[in-house]
Amino acid sequence: MGFKRMKAYLFERSDEVRWLIVNDAWRNVRKFEVLPPGTDLLRTFLTTLLRYHDEGWTLHEFNAFSAEFFAHKNGDKVLVQISSEDPTRKPERTPR
Numbered sequence: 001m002g003f004k005r006m007k008a009y010l011f012e013r014s015d016e017v018r019w020l021i022v023n024d025a026w027r028n029v030r031k032f033e034v035l036p037p038g039t040d041l042l043r044t045f046l047t048t049l050l051r052y053h054d055e056g057w058t059l060h061e062f063n064a065f066s067a068e069f070f071a072h073k074n075g076d077k078v079l080v081q082i083s084s085e086d087p088t089r090k091p092e093r094t095p096r
Contacts, residue, residue: 010042010067021087023079032087041082048080
C-alpha cells in the first residue's frame, strides 16, 4: 500500500495552512510546525535548509519543486518537507 504525499507550491504565498514536517528514515513524523496562511513558503524552505546546513547536517536530494530535502548527520537521516497534508491525520492508503 502506498501513501498519498501532498506537497506545497513554494513560489506563491498560500491562503491555507501548511506544515513543515521532519520525518525519520521510515517516514515517521519526528516533529512538525504549523505554517499559517500567508507564510512565505520559499523563505521557510530556504531558511530551514540553511539551518540544517549550519547545524552540520549533510544535505542531499533537495528539491524546491517537491518542497523537500534529505539530510543526515551522525548516522541519523531525516526527510524535511513542507506539506499541505496535516501530519496529525492518518495517511490515506491507496489500494494496490
